[in-house]
Amino acid sequence: MIQELREIDEIIDEYQGQKNALIQILLKIQEKKHWLPKPALLWVSERLNIPMAQILQIATFYKAFSLEPHGEHIIRVCLGTACHVRDGPKILEAAEQHLGIKSGETTPDLKFTLESVNCLGCCALGPVMMVDTNYHGKLRPSEVPEILEQYRTDTSALTNEQQKRKPTAQHQPASPVISR
């Protein structure tokens, strides 16, 4: 806990505690933790002297932020226009079917979080799915299960960073907040 707040201090110090860097600070925390745990937000609120309400307003407005723990692997299926006309929705369906969750949800074992996004900027390769930082382009729905299974089994490829990402008991999901 103390260790974690120290990490957040480091991020805040990087921006000299400037209030207007709030979004950049939240982005860095999100990158480190893969969600925004409540103690972290309270600490940001304290250090920057910004009301918690304003922080939650930002955390719920921008899509990059999550107030709930995310899975070990983040799957982003593109539903942008270029991918849409090339069967992107079917890729999402295939992933939903395979994982047994809907877009926006996390598997109960906290392995995968499934999201849809509006464009990953490599439209020429549509339909595109991104798992963590890897792009999978020109996909067929039938290829999706195999790709996802690779991530399930390949725990050796998990970096320390990803290991840490597993939410611990201290990280209770933030109390239900207005979600869009």
Added chain:
Amino acid sequence: MTKITSRKELEQYRKNLQKQKGSKNITISVCAGTGCLALKAQEVVDNFREEIKKHKLSANVEVKEAGCPGFCEKGALVVIHPEEINYIKVQPEDVAEIVSETIVKKKVIPRLLYTDPHSTKPIKKESDIPFYKHQKRILLGNNMKIDSKNIDDYILYGGYSALAKALFDMKPEEVLEEVKKSNLRGRGGGGFPTGRKWETTRNAQSDKKYVIVNCDEGDPGAFMDRALMEGNPHLVLEGLMIGGYAIGANEGFVYVRQEYPLAVENTEIAIKKLEELGLLGKNILGSGFDFTITVHRGAGAFVSGESSALMSAIEGRVGEPRPKYIHTAVSGLWNKPTCLNNVETWANVPLIINNGAAWFQKIGTENSKGTKIFSLVGKVNNTGLVEVPMGTTLREIIYTIGGGVPNGKKFKAVQTGGPSGGCLPEKYLDLPVDFDELYKVGSMMGSGGMIVMDEDTCMVDIARYFVNFLSQESCGKCIPCREGLRHMLRILNDLTTGEATEDDVKLLEELSEVVQLSSLCALGQSAPNPVLSTLQYFRDEYQAHINGECPAKVCKGLLTFTIDAAKCTGCGLCMKNCPVEAITGEKKTVHHINSDICIKCGNCYEVCKFNAVQKATGKQKKVVSVERR
């Protein structure tokens, strides 16, 4: 790094680079843009470095991680200079052969060349490939020559000479005058004259002014800003600095969406290198001009690409638009005069300063000057980024450069301008594309997304897609935009399940008008465009949906899948691929689909090798409306 403190030193620095370059006479450029990286470009680069070392060729051969030239679909791309040999779809395994054959023995490997589908002849040189040949790539042209992480590459090709020219040979007013004379119009969507915007900010009275690069690129299906920012960040930054000088701003921001990590990285590296060389900071090149640049990452909100919203976001607040009774050019970031331009707009500036407004004036049409980069995607053979002079016709872009519609399908429409644009039918294929011509026929330039649709695309579904997108992205501040779009979406959803009537479509039109007229920002004001343009050109498809049919056989609520007993061999492939076990049948006997269970995913239709699965459209008694919420 030693600092460059004068124009003379910059020229000397460039001369030294040219001298060093002279000794290495072969360059292997590998595209390291996001698209190619997704296709293993990094491994290709690593293998090249290793092979070159193994063959002891390091003194003679340079391996370069270059920027995206736009033909991402054919990645990973490799171009070998000086012969300009262009290899496509290069796999890491191919590298050893390329080095031993092409580099050592000077032999071309035909298998890796691009083959023209029409003449079926392999093409050796990059510039001979039709996809590139018919373009005019004044902005993207250098991407493949430049390692975007290496400032020296940019300087070698004349980089920052436009900045030096502006700082030493021109007064700020003269720079402004040149940009005004060029008639450059903003590439972010609206096509507003750039010089006029600069002038407003320049003339505003204030102790402090700002300039901003808009690299939010929220339009789905567009990636030209990404290719420029990743592939040639210095071109954009040089433009920004020149703009700062002309406008009287000493501080610049680059707003990049966080979904573009490589663009963020390359921009940050570029800024750091500039600072190290003394080309950013105080007294740049000894001219007395001070300038700093900061990168600000967007956190994922389409509406935050709008100018006033973007400025709120940089201030650390929620990125919602505000009424613009006073323009951001006069009162923007922290209420100071702020000039915001799109990535591509800024990238044009160094070219205009170097070559003069008269040169720029010669490219393009009467009222739209210069080139425009389009992101040509969808149902088209050569997808990718296409840079052409304004006024090039849709037909040239889609057929000559894009190679037409694949698989012998029929062209149906092209959607231009992103979510706020429109869909144009075949009869407009000869339309010269510029800001005004597109507007005249109910579409717009937008950021340059161009999505080609064939007979398998349903226009009602496309309209529904965009309205769905925009209703999710509406910030919700104004009622017409928030509620109007939601209601329009409901009607469109009903259409896709055959539950809408003619009155509903009338209401859809009325709502479109209300939302257009009464929304605060351009998101709401332009949101109905896809609906209105599809109603204008594809009204018959709306009518068909009212009658319970989807002519393109896309809308799930109006589809049935059956198995033709005469064709079914009982191979069981469909059964294996059905996600909901709607298919039954023993091996080698005719299979059957239970339409009560079927969720119309179409897997069976796709996998059946005997065309035994039939897709039919027509309203069902019991409609399972999958898409309805």
